[in-house]
Amino acid sequence: MLSALVVLGLTKRYGGFEAVRGIDFSVGAGEIFALVGPNGAGKSTTLKIAATILTPTGGSVSVFGLDLRRSPEQVRGIISYLPEEAGAYRNLTGRAYLRFMAALFLESPAGIAECVSYGAGLSGLGARLDDRIKTYSKGMTRKLLLARAVMTRPKLAILDEPTSGLDVANAVEIRRTIRALAREGMSFLVSSHNMLEVEFLSDRVAIMSGGRILACAAAGELKREHAAGNLEEVFMRLTRP
Numbered sequence: 671m672l673s674a675l676v677v678l679g680l681t682k683r684y685g686g687f688e689a690v691r692g693i694d695f696s697v698g699a700g701e702i703f704a705l706v707g708p709n710g711a712g713k714s715t716t717l718k719i720a721a722t723i724l725t726p727t728g729g730s731v732s733v734f735g736l737d738l739r740r741s742p743e744q745v746r747g748i749i750s751y752l753p754e755e756a757g758a759y760r761n762l763t764g765r766a767y768l769r770f771m772a773a774l775f776l777e778s779p780a781g782i783a784e785c786v787s788y789g790a791g792l793s794g795l796g797a798r799l800d801d802r803i804k805t806y807s808k809g810m811t812r813k814l815l816l817a818r819a820v821m822t823r824p825k826l827a828i829l830d831e832p833t834s835g836l837d838v839a840n841a842v843e844i845r846r847t848i849r850a851l852a853r854e855g856m857s858f859l860v861s862s863h864n865m866l867e868v869e870f871l872s873d874r875v876a877i878m879s880g881g882r883i884l885a886c887a888a889a890g891e892l893k894r895e896h897a898a899g900n901l902e903e904v905f906m907r908l909t910r911p
C-alpha cells in the first residue's frame with residue numbers, strides 16, 4: 671500500500687545551523703506516527719517541511735507518492751496542518767470560524783454545511799460554538815483548531831503538539847478524536863515532547879534529538895529493546911554519554 675508520507679535523507683539548515691540532520695522515516699496509510707524529543711530537536715521544522723511551509727535543504731519528501739517539490743499544490747489538497755501556536759479569529763464565533771475555513775476548501779454551499787456540521791461534532795464544543803472565540807479557554811480553542819484541521823478529511827493530518835497546554839480531560843478527548851479518525855483511515859504525523867502521551871496515542875514513535883532520529887519503532891518495541899519502563903527511560907538510555 672502507498673505510504674502516507676516518506677521522508678528520505680531530509681536536512682534543513684537555518685543559515686549556518688543544521689536543525690534537521692538527515693532523517694528517514696515513513697508514515698503508513700491510517701497510521702498515527704509521532705515525533706518526540708526535547709525542545710529544539712527539529713520536530714516542528716520537520717512538520718513544517720511536510721506541510722509545505724518550509725522548503726528542505728536536502729533530501730526528499732513525498733505524500734501519497736507525490737513529491738513535495740514537484741507537486742506542492744497537489745500535496746496541499748490532501749493534507750492539513752495544525753501549527754504549534756495557531757490562533758483563530760477571536761471575534762468570530764467558533765461556528766463562523768469553521769464556516770470561514772470550510773469555504774476556503776469547498777465551493778458548494780451543501781458541501782460547506784456538511785463540513786461545518788462534521789467539524790462542529792468533532793470539536794465537542796456543543797452550544798459554545800455560537801460564542802465568540804475570545805471567550806474560549808485555551809483547551810476549547812485547541813479543540814476548535816483541531817476540528818478545523820481534520821473536518822476537510824485530509825488524507826494526512828500534520829499536527830504540531832495537538833495537546834500542548836491542555837489539561838488531562840481535554841488532552842484525552844483530543845487523543846480519542848485522533849484515534850477515531852485514524853480508525854477511519856486518516857493518517858497522522860504528530861509531534862509532542864510528552865513521551866508518555868505518545869505511548870498512548872501513536873502506532874509508532876521516532877525519538878528525535880539534535881536534528882537526528884535516535885530510534886524509531888512502536889513504543890512497546892522500543893521499551894522492550896531498551897529494557898525500559900517508558901519512553902522517557904528509552905530516551906535517557908539513548909542519550910546517556
Ligand SMILES: Nc1ncnc2c1ncn2[C@@H]1O[C@H](COP(=O)(O)OP(=O)(O)OP(=O)(O)O)[C@@H](O)[C@H]1O
Binds near residue numbers: 687708716
Ligand atoms: N526560523 C528559524 N531560524 C533559525 N533557527 C531556527 C528557526 N526555527 C527553528 N530554528 C532552530 O532549529 C532548531 C529546531 O527547532 P524546532 O522548532 O524544529 O524544534 P522543536 O523540536 O519543534 O522544539 P520544541 O519542542 O521547542 O517545539 C532549534 O535549535 C531552533 O532554535
Ligand SMILES: [Mg+2]
Binds near residue numbers: 713714754830
Ligand atoms: Mg516545535
